[in-house]
Amino acid sequence: MRLDNFAIPFNRLSKLLTSISVRARIILLALIPVLGFVGNGLTYISGENDVGTAFDTFKRSAVLADASRDFKSAIAALRIVVKDYNAGPSDNLVLNFEEAHARAVRYLEAIAGSIDSSHAANIDGLRKDLMGLRTTFSELVREQQILGYDDASGLRKDLLNAGNAVERIINENMTWVAETDARKLMMMLMQMRQFEAEYRLTQSDLVKEEFFNTYKKFTDTFASIDGTPDMKSALEHEVKTYADTFRKWVDGYDRVQPLRTVIDIDSQIILPRADD
Numbered sequence: 001m002r003l004d005n006f007a008i009p010f011n012r013l014s015k016l017l018t019s020i021s022v023r024a025r026i027i028l029l030a031l032i033p034v035l036g037f038v039g040n041g042l043t044y045i046s047g048e049n050d051v052g053t054a055f056d057t058f059k060r061s062a063v064l065a066d067a068s069r070d071f072k073s074a075i076a077a078l079r080i081v082v083k084d085y086n087a088g089p090s091d092n093l094v095l096n097f098e099e100a101h102a103r104a105v106r107y108l109e110a111i112a113g114s115i116d117s118s119h120a121a122n123i124d125g126l127r128k129d130l131m132g133l134r135t136t137f138s139e140l141v142r143e144q145q146i147l148g149y150d151d152a153s154g155l156r157k158d159l160l161n162a163g164n165a166v167e168r169i170i171n172e173n174m175t176w177v178a179e180t181d182a183r184k185l186m187m188m189l190m191q192m193r194q195f196e197a198e199y200r201l202t203q204s205d206l207v208k209e210e211f212f213n214t215y216k217k218f219t220d221t222f223a224s225i226d227g228t229p230d231m232k233s234a235l236e237h238e239v240k241t242y243a244d245t246f247r248k249w250v251d252g253y254d255r256v257q258p259l260r261t262v263i264d265i266d267s268q269i270i271l272p273r274a275d276d
Contacts, residue, residue, distance in 0.1 A: 067110035072271060074104035079267045082137065086260050089149045094141055101134050122273060129270050133263060140259040147252045155249045156200075162242035163193050169235045181225050188218040189239075196246055203257075208250060215243045 077100040085093040108130065112123045148154025170186050177185075195211035198204070218239060222232065 064111060064114040067107045067114060071104055071107035071111060074100050074107060075267055075270050078104065078133065079264070082140075082260070082263050082267070085140075085144075089141075089144045091149075097137055101130065104130055126270065126273055129266060129273070133266050133270075136259055136263050136266070140256060140263065143252060143256045143259065147249060147256065155245060155252060158245045159196060159242070159249060162238060162245050163189070163196070165238045166235065166242055169238055173234065176227060176231060177225055181221070184221055185218060188214050188221065192218065192242070199246075200249070203253060211246060212243070215239070 078097060081093055081097045081100055085097070105127075108123065108126055112120075115123075146154055148156030151157060151160050166189055167186070170182055170189065174182055191214045192211055195207050195214065199207045199211065219236075222235065222239075225232075
């Protein structure tokens with residue numbers, strides 16, 4: 001390339017500079033570093049904004065990851081509490097469920113505050129699932145309290161008292177019954193109590209049927225024994241109360257078991273949605 005090509009622009013620049021006064025040229029030269037400084041400042045600010053945005057994004061991601069992990073941990077705790085409650089219900093486990101549920105709600109709200117609106121439907125769905133889980137567990141607790149936490153509460157207490165009442169009448173208030181008949185009645189009562197205890201452990205339909213078959217044998221045998229209605233009324237009443245109480249316990253358990261299943265399924269469904 002010939003140097004002549006640069007001659008014309010250079011000459012024009014020279015003429016432009018000579019046409020400007022000395023004062024203006026001094027000012028122009030002084031502004032050059034200022035303009036450079038301003039440019040560098042703008043570049044720095046832009047870079048700072050990019051770094052700040054990236055840092056804010058990182059912080060939100062970290063909060064979201066922590067909240068998601070804690071949320072799933074709370075849901076896992078809920079499932080463990082429910083399983084423990086099913087195995088051995090207690091008021092302490094009810095409190096543990098409430099605490100784990102409160103944590104799950106708190107962490108879900110933290111997740112909601114760390115993501116964009118595109119996930120709003122999923123968050124709303126999780127809120128409904130959590131509320132549904134609590135409602136079902138509350139219903140489970142009510143039904144379980146009717147059944148009884150132990151032999152000192154609920155229908156379990158009534159079963160124990162009714163069985164003891166039958167045994168006491170046979171032992172103490174039936175001197176008018178032949179000893180062999182009294183032994184037969186006592187043996188059948190012991191079988192009924194054994195079937196009752198076994199059913200509460202296994203919920204076997206066969207065991208339930210054995211209980212009521214034995215109850216029928218008991219009433220049939222007692223009906224064949226000579227005695228006035230007044231003499232028989234106490235035992236007839238107590239053994240019927242015992243059988244009716246057992247039937248109530250069976251019906252109560254039939255209401256409890258589906259609730260346990262629903263809670264387990266619902267809590268399993270929540271975990272994958274939390275991952276999303």
